[in-house]
Amino acid sequence: MRKKNETLRASIFESLKNRRKSRAAQTREHTRPAGTLIASYNVHKCVGADRRFDPERISRVIHEIDADVIGLQEADTRFGERTGLLDLRRLELETGLIPVPVSGVAKAHGWHGNVVLFKQGTVRDVHQISLPGLEPRGALLAEIELARGGTLRIIAAHLGLLHRSRAQQARLIVELMRRDNDTPTILLGDLNEWRLGDRSSLNTFQAAFGPLPPAVPSFPSTLPLLALDRIMANRSGLISTVEVHDSPLARVASDHLPIKAVISLETLRAETEARAESA
Numbered sequence: 001m002r003k004k005n006e007t008l009r010a011s012i013f014e015s016l017k018n019r020r021k022s023r024a025a026q027t028r029e030h031t032r033p034a035g036t037l038i039a040s041y042n043v044h045k046c047v048g049a050d051r052r053f054d055p056e057r058i059s060r061v062i063h064e065i066d067a068d069v070i071g072l073q074e075a076d077t078r079f080g081e082r083t084g085l086l087d088l089r090r091l092e093l094e095t096g097l098i099p100v101p102v103s104g105v106a107k108a109h110g111w112h113g114n115v116v117l118f119k120q121g122t123v124r125d126v127h128q129i130s131l132p133g134l135e136p137r138g139a140l141l142a143e144i145e146l147a148r149g150g151t152l153r154i155i156a157a158h159l160g161l162l163h164r165s166r167a168q169q170a171r172l173i174v175e176l177m178r179r180d181n182d183t184p185t186i187l188l189g190d191l192n193e194w195r196l197g198d199r200s201s202l203n204t205f206q207a208a209f210g211p212l213p214p215a216v217p218s219f220p221s222t223l224p225l226l227a228l229d230r231i232m233a234n235r236s237g238l239i240s241t242v243e244v245h246d247s248p249l250a251r252v253a254s255d256h257l258p259i260k261a262v263i264s265l266e267t268l269r270a271e272t273e274a275r276a277e278s279a
Contacts, residue, residue, distance in 0.1 A: 036148060036265055039067035039245065040188040040229050041258035042158070045074045046085045048252050049222050055086050057253040062117075063095055065245050065258055069144065070097065071156035072115040073190045076108040084109030088117075096120070100142040100154075102128055112138030114156045114189065120147035131157070131172060133165025139173065143183065150184070150268035151275075157189040159201070166193055170204035177208035177234065182278075184271045185234045186263075190256065194226040202230075209234050213242050218257040221250065229259045237267045 041062070046055040062070065076082040088109060092098050097117035102110055109115045111128040125143040130136075139157035146152055155173060159166045177185065187209060193201050202212060215227035224244065233239045245258040 035240075035262040036069070036146065037065070037067045037260055037262055038154075038186060038188065038231065038239070039065050039070040039258050039260040040073075040156075040190070040231055041065070041070060041245075042073040042190040042229060042254060042256035043075055043085075044254040044256060045077065047254075049220070049255055050252055054253070057249060059086060059091055059094075061245075061247070061250045061253045061258065062091065062097070064247055064249065065260060066095070067097075067117075067260060068120070068146075068263075069116065069118045069152075069154060070258075071140075071154065071188045072110070072113075072117070073156075073158040074113045075110055075115045076113045078113065081106070082108035082113070091117075100126055100140065100144075102126065102140065104128075111140045112136060112158065114138060114140040114158055116140055116142050116154055116156050118144055121145050124151065129172070129176070131159070131165075131169040133160045133168055134162060135160045135165060137165070137169060139169075139189075141176070146265075146268070148265055150265060150272045152263070152268060153183045153185040155185060155187045155189075157187065157191070159190070159192045161192055163195075163199070163201070166191070166201040167204065170201040174204055174208045181208065181234060182275050184238055184268055186231060186239065187233075188231045190228055191230045192228055193230075194228060205232065210236065213239075216242050216244050216259055218244050218259050220255050221252070221257045224257055229256060231259055231261050235267060235271060237264055238271075239263055 043058045046058050096119045100116040122145045127141040129139040137160050141155050143153045159169045209232045217224035218229040219226045231242045240262040242261045
């Protein structure tokens with residue numbers, strides 16, 4: 001028990017230290033990172049750390065991030081007739097972000113709460129995937145031809161709370177990758193996995209995405225200790241270091257902090273051209 005408490009204490013100190021570094025860096029860097037920015041954000045049904053329902057705050061955080069592609073989780077009500085919680089029309093007018101279209105949902109923004117928004121480009125393909133497990137979970141797969149060049153496949157997912165369900169869901173996503181691993185692909189979302197080692201479902205993803213990027217604690221937003229949110233690519237060098245978006249507003253707008261990374265367009269274009277030549 002003593003060793004376990006010491007490990008937890010060390011984790012808390014490390015998180016506090018990294019958060020101070022993150023805040024200092026964001027204070028120094030007021031400009032948006034150069035390049036094509038991707039992000040993932042669990043908006044917690046627009047309920048903040050103060051337990052207040054406020055979609056406007058979530059929209060302002062999305063505006064702060066200024067991503068070219070962003071995956072949202074819990075953007076719809078969960079039970080009954082799913083209903084979207086954000087003003088997507090206003091968000092498009094203010095940020096240029098438009099949603100990847102989904103079918104078979106009347107009032108929802110996305111698929112099982114998963115929404116993919118992008119600024120410039122053309123959607124080439126969309127698949128709505130039901131994930132196995134006791135809870136209703138899903139993933140949204142979208143292939144987007146970016147205006148700046150290159151075709152990118154996004155898998156936006158929100159995995160379950162139960163370990164067994166996460167293991168099944170991870171295996172299904174890897175199986176989808178085996179069917180087509182030629183397309184540069186980014187998996188992003190709330191993977192709900194805090195474990196490491198042999199029992200972690202993150203190990204399953206290495207078969208398709210290789211060595212995983214270092215963990216970035218994003219939950220809870222008030223004192224992030226757990227790296228529940230992830231961005232990973234099936235190509236080395238496709239994304240830069242994954243970072244947390246830590247702002248005063250983000251710390252209260254949801255119980256998760258957003259995470260973000262920059263796409264290497266050179267790597268993406270080279271992969272896209274190679275794929276076209278071999279087709």
